[in-house]
Amino acid sequence: MNKHPKDWLEAELQDTIDEDVEIEMEDAILSAEIKRIYRSHHPDQLLRKEYFRELLRLQSELIRLQDWVSYHKEKVVVIFEGRDSAGKGGAIKRITQRLNPRIVRTVALPAPSDREKTQWYFQRYVPHLPAGGEIVLFDRSWYNRAGVERVMGFADDDQVEQFFQDVPEFERMLVRSGIRLVKYWFSITDEEQQMRFLIRIHDPLKQWKLSPMDLQSRVRWEHYTKAKEEMFERTNIDEAPWYIVPGNDKKRARLNCMNHLLDIIPYEDVPHEEVTLPNRVFNPDYEREVLPRELYVPQKY
Template identity: 80%
Template sequence: MMADGEKDWLEAELEDTLDEDFELEMSDPMLSQEIRKIYRAKHPDMLDRRTYFTNLLRLQGELIKLQDWVEHTNAKVLVIMEGRDSAGKGGVIKRITQRLNPRVARVVALPAPSRREQSQWYFQRYVPHLPAGGEIVLFDRSWYNRAGVERVMGFADEEQVEQFFQDVPEFERMLVRSGIILLKYWFSISDEEQQLRFLMRIHDPMKQWKLSPMDLESRVRWEEYTKAKEDMFARTNIPEAPWYIVEGNDKKRERLNCIEHLLSQIPYTDIPHEKVTLPERRYNPDYERKVLPDKLYVPKIY
């Protein structure tokens, strides 16, 4: 049971979060009415917003407890986020890190490898980004690029792919043996859902940047990506680091289900905190605040 104070806080936070969400969704009117109608018709059972935000805030409160535990115990948490383009992994990552300390929880999203990196041991460019003690690291795509986009698009040959499949299970076992808590998520959406989301991005000026030529090519090669994904699961789903598939056709359920599962996989506990009190400010009777020139201030347009 929540205390009255907790309920009041939750209601106030919920109202604030709904305002933030409204701001984030301001680009919706830019979508064509036709596409909006199609999308809503295809999703008659989407989770309602109040249920979603109430549970999201509860889970984000638990994530803060997890963060405190990670800092206190010097734990190392690594979360790998993979999935098809537009499957929603970015949205999940954003909700996980939204209220966390960026010094503790950070996101790694590496660009395409440089010529120098291409000549290195394949895992080498990922190793510097692994978590140290007291850190949570989320990989927005990872070394599994080799099993997916690099394989399907021909950036890696079959020999390199086979070498990867032989190496990655032992590499991940080494990470786990070193004390890293490793979680691997695959965000899954249907063929029809990806098509709808791509159409929405094409017709939304605020989201067109999310569509790259590679994304569009992935749409063409849907079946090749499916075969590559199935092969990846068969070769890399090991007991020490299993895959977890998150169904993503409903973004709100996808976010809640993933965060709920992530929390269930880590044995965190409440860490007691000393009560914080605000100290009295020191006042110097001889101090006079200087008047700064107007040009230093941002113009008050609003």
């Protein structure tokens, strides 16, 4: 029996909600004790229904933004910075969840190779900048030099100073070339980071997120604070200002970031060709081949 279009729509919406719930499970697989402690520190959490309603609304607007960028050949770069466990990855995941990966892509570069260390500092980031009709989200960026590289001693004082002198003009060049550059800093408190690190330690699905560098960031909290303050002071330019996202509440941080991004880019509806489903062509002489059973994935579920 064929389903009514309304039934198909309801089924698709349920799949959409299920997908969101699966993603949210990453925050839910905790021991009862850790969950109790975490909730005691976050008593004013958004209701799940309210969060999902706003998430889906904002994601639908992001599709409109994506269509506008593609249609007008706009170029958008969004930088996500912040302390380890501040929620950058979670925000990026919700932003890109329903978008076209051919238009919107995430860049998360590994540590530079020996060859890259000899290049102009910004050189390895340049190939990842967008062409017309693209949005690039940097999960950490060239600001590594002002943060982790500086604090951990991977860059000396002269290199850091050269970075601070170069980055404003580099970003002005990007803006002059037509790139819309947006910079977010996800901010969390000392206590919140400690809580999130403890959750990662005790959650086997999240332990991979903890690196020796992350653990050192706890030891050097104050060093990171001083580095962040100087970074804001010297790189908060009119052409590309910093926007701080309070991140202690993950869900609100994601929604606020998405809403702000939509607010500062002047997107609008663009023309769309009407899509109609063509009739299938039936060939009476065609017989579907019976494929060998071993080609199929075992039906275990």
